[in-house]
Amino acid sequence: MLAPRKFMQRRKKVEVFKDAADEADQKNWRKLMREIDEVGSAVSILRNKRAKNEALPRDLVLGTLVRFKQLKKWNLVSEILEWLRTQHWWEFSEMDFLMLITAYGKQGEFNKAERLLSYMNKKGYPPSVISHTALMEAYGRGGQYNKAETMFRRMQTSGPEPSALTYQIILKIFVEVKPLY
Structure with missing residues (x-):
């Protein structure tokens, strides 16, 4: 009987630790x-x-x-x-705020994301593409498609500059609300 080829054999995962x-x-x-x-x-x-x-x-x-x-x-x-x-x-930190806004966005919790973004602005953190994209995603997941589009248009005209992820999310939102037949 032929032995299985090496690339098809499962390798045992070996963990390496620095010390005990x-x-x-x-x-x-x-x-x-x-x-x-x-x-x-x-x-x-x-x-x-x-x-x-x-x-x-x-x-x-x-x-x-x-x-x-x-x-x-x-x-x-x-x-x-x-x-x-x-x-x-x-x-x-600011990164903690951004991760929390992102988490709210992924859950469609746009009210919480809005409040947190407002709080960040009051604390002196500048608006960023991450926070705006997360809020836009929260609007989309929460069914607030017009608000998501408004946020995107505002980013295009007055900043912050939309990222590739921003475009990906707005396209996904548009497809959800207006399916292409």
């Missing part, structure tokens, strides 16, 4: 992610993970957010970021 501490951190993080998946809520698990008045490690929080973003679990991303906004130990 790194291995322990990775295993603890995976356990945390499994717990969040089982419970369906991230904040309760993260709150329990947090020691007495000590901040959670930044790498743990960011890794968790990035992973849920990759998995397109926007409800968990927004839940974590909303919780982080209320935590004194977390310095909520």
Whole structure:
């Protein structure tokens, strides 16, 4: 009998860790992610993970957010970021705001996205293509097609300059509202 070709053989995934501490951190993080998946809520698990008045490690929080973003679990991303906004130990940055607006956009929560964008402007963060595109997507997912188009037209005329993703999203919105027959 012929042996299977090398390229068709499954390779065993080998994990490489820096040291024993790194291995322990990775295993603890995976356990945390499994717990969040089982419970369906991230904040309760993260709150329990947090020691007495000590901040959670930044790498743990960011890794968790990035992973849920990759998995397109926007409800968990927004839940974590909303919780982080209320935590004194977390310095909520512009990127956190943008990720939260994006999460709201992906969920079609245009009212929350509008309020957050307004709050960002009051705090002195300049409007960006990311925030406007996320709000435009929120309008589209929320069925507010005219508002999405208005946002897009405003971006074209007065900025910020629409990105390739902005065009992709507005085209998707137009196709949803006006199917081509």
